[in-house]
Amino acid sequence: MTGLLPALLVLLFAFGCGGFVSGSGAWAAITGQAILLLAAVAGGAWALDPWRLGRRWRLLPWATVAAAGVSWALSPVPRAGMVAILLLPAFVLLPAAVARALGGDRLERGAAVLTAAAAAVALVALADPGLLSGGRALRPFGHHQLAAAWLVTFFPLALPSLSRRGSERLFGLLAALAIGGGVLATRSLLGLVAMALQCLAGYRGARRAWRLVLGVALLAAAFAVPRVERVIRGDDPSAWARLDYAAAAGRGIAAHPLAGQGPGATPWTLARFLAPGPGRRPPGELVGDVHSLPLALAYELGLPGALLAFGSLGAFAAVRRRERPRSRAPRLLDAALLGLGGLAFVLLGNAALTVLALPVAAAVLGGVALAAGRPAGEEIAGWRPGGWIAAGWMLVAAALLLPLARAHLAYDRAREAPEPPVAIRELGRAVQADPGFPLYRARRAWLLGPEGAEAARTAAEQAVDVAPLWLAAGVLGRDAELPWAAAALTRACELDPLGAMAPFHLALLAPGAPRAPALAARAIAAEPRLLAARVWEQEPELLVAALAALERDERLDRGWRAELVAKVVERPAGRRREAEIGLVWDGSNGAPGSRYLFRRQPWYAELGVTPVWPDLVASFSIPSAARLATTAPAFFAPAGCAP
Structure with a gap:
């Protein structure tokens, strides 16, 4: 029966606790954390050498954990990585727990059940309704890159x-x-290339079906060719965005090369290192990871921590290869290492390890490699005190995670609350249980309005570099007539230089200031529909000055400027009804902040809204200059946000 546990574990995290969408719910997160802590106890007896690296290298995984702990202690956003630090020892011990479950004569059957589980997940992906309309397979993970990475991990298990x-x-x-x-x-380029390489590397182990294996490799390569062609031509926006993320990660590493920004800090801190890229990335984009695991480790843990992590993984692979001549299941060992290699290849262009399905899959396959590499009939005795130490650590971690879980539950209740007062009360409980988590405090402040301005500012300071939180704080601070409102709006503009709402409100905060026309022009260039804002009726001189600045600014495309001026001249005179324009938070087409940055369920909101005339909005539906590659990046430089 224990041989079935690894398959049950990966299924649970694939369909419930570890998906990009499903894993953001409170009960899913709590269940996943509890299972990981219990699994750590099962592997605790091998804590002295959990990856069976031998005397020389056995402390490498724990040295990586220690480096992550130092980075966390020095992080500007320690709350961002608190759960990761508490669960990291569990991931170190999880392969040993899986190897224990697959010990004795349970290995072959357990591996077969694990392969069947992966095939079941693949069938769910193939049944994704989006495929019928030309989309990609997302299920059950919620993102095609995650689905590809997970499936590539287990694909080689079918080859033996x-x-x-x-x-x-x-x-x-x-x-x-x-x-x-x-x-x-999934049509993931990295996933297709990884699977093709796995087929080429593993066809010897499937001699009777080598034609099929090589055929799959050729098919995967054929699927990848169109995307590769677009990347080479420079027509792939995803490739350009990844280059921007890599450059930002490089700047972050250079800023803190030794300790890094801290575990889990990427979504809360990367914005300050991103350079504006008109036509390359959309306005208001929130980046949850740098899309490269090596860069992510160096960015968050620092170069020493990243080297320790790579050294641990390299030592694991080297020791398993050295064990192969005496292993009980050499082909299964090869398949497990091939799966881990495929995952590593995909993670060169992906770093979504906060989606627990991926690290759990890697740990389970590592456990298969540990079990397969052991000589037949050999069972390694555990260290009994290690189990007690792991149990004690589990209790400490559970005690520290308990208030965070209570806060998460309160947040989910607030999302479903029928009335704002009920949501405010539940969010108050969340803030009380987990005061360091900025989203709870921010959401409560947004519901309170100007009364919550100070709380909104505190939340923005806790998240450090999350632009929408600074925008909301600045607008609430302005409404409450607080002196720091301009500084908050300036910070929001610097962190989202392609955005429109922060410079718009900053210009209106002091319409007579020398920089106000330039800020208003910046806002209109980013969002031309702001020309329909009702506030221009009170500030016509500011509007005229902003349009004049736009018309003569050579950093903007000449044709775009001419079209904008023509739209202004031809705009209708009607003034019927009212509407609002703002930054959408958690909308279908807006910034998915709750899930991407905070791993929480989405909760729709509009931030920094301003009333507009709907009759005029339609007349100003021209592209944003922030979306045009012909716009000079200097126009949207963060330095231009100063009031």
């Missing part, structure tokens, strides 16, 4: 069965087709 006969070969064939089809359906 292809060299056998009868029902075992049929099982391997069906599993390989299902998982391979799932990867193809």
